[in-house]
Amino acid sequence: MYGLVHSFESLGTLDGPGVRCVVFLQGCPLRCVYCHNPDTWERLELNRKSAKEIFQKVDRCRPYFGYNGGLTVSGGEPLLQAEFVTELFALCHEAGIHTALDTSGHGGDSALVETLLQQTDMVLLDLKMTTEEEYRRYTGGSLQQTVAFLQQLEQKEIPVWIRQVVVPGITDSQENLVRLVNLLAGKQCVQKVEFLPFRKLCQEKYERMGIPFPLSGVPEATDAFCSEYTARFYELFCASRR
Numbered sequence: 001m002y003g004l005v006h007s008f009e010s011l012g013t014l015d016g017p018g019v020r021c022v023v024f025l026q027g028c029p030l031r032c033v034y035c036h037n038p039d040t041w042e043r044l045e046l047n048r049k050s051a052k053e054i055f056q057k058v059d060r061c062r063p064y065f066g067y068n069g070g071l072t073v074s075g076g077e078p079l080l081q082a083e084f085v086t087e088l089f090a091l092c093h094e095a096g097i098h099t100a101l102d103t104s105g106h107g108g109d110s111a112l113v114e115t116l117l118q119q120t121d122m123v124l125l126d127l128k129m130t131t132e133e134e135y136r137r138y139t140g141g142s143l144q145q146t147v148a149f150l151q152q153l154e155q156k157e158i159p160v161w162i163r164q165v166v167v168p169g170i171t172d173s174q175e176n177l178v179r180l181v182n183l184l185a186g187k188q189c190v191q192k193v194e195f196l197p198f199r200k201l202c203q204e205k206y207e208r209m210g211i212p213f214p215l216s217g218v219p220e221a222t223d224a225f226c227s228e229y230t231a232r233f234y235e236l237f238c239a240s241r242r
């Protein structure tokens, strides 16, 4: 089984618990306006790797994983290559390596995704927008799809970290927080919610690729705002669980 791989990061600390290898795959059905990796959008065949080849790279990093590290597969959108990721995760499980999927819940054959989830220890779920209208406008995808995927994870009791990019003027309002709390109400699988600041480092990449960057006029979000926004979220979220 071959996967279309964009890149491989050996010792990442931002995509899941502990120290992790992160594999970024090619191909994504969405077009988020703040996307950092437009070079992962197309299903380019430039870097085909077998699950075994990738596993061997991951296995070499095992001494650094500690008690909670492992492998995260990100994108693009990893659900589009569910069979490849299933094989890779199965190899990791045979070696006792923790597996995480970084996804928006879009794309992929439902039967293949079901099989993949049997080999998935946790999910980083990108809940990009909190209304269907905004989700469609800013990503081209559907909030309902992400929410249905979250429900599937809840039923399977797979631990989830929710992630949302804080974009000034789009996902930085109190209303967004309230809607997010409502969307997550009753979901016992949700262990953590992370707000990631919108950054514009990718702008150069867009220029090189000749693609207009849709948010060039929008300011970056600050770390201080994201910390305060996170605190406000948890206050609401904890109150909703009492």
Ligand code: SF4
Residues within 6 Å of the ligand: 028, 029, 030, 031, 032, 034, 035, 036, 037, 038, 040, 075, 076, 077, 104, 139
């Ligand atoms: S889902 Fe990720 S890779 Fe795909 S367009 Fe959105 S931010 Fe980019």
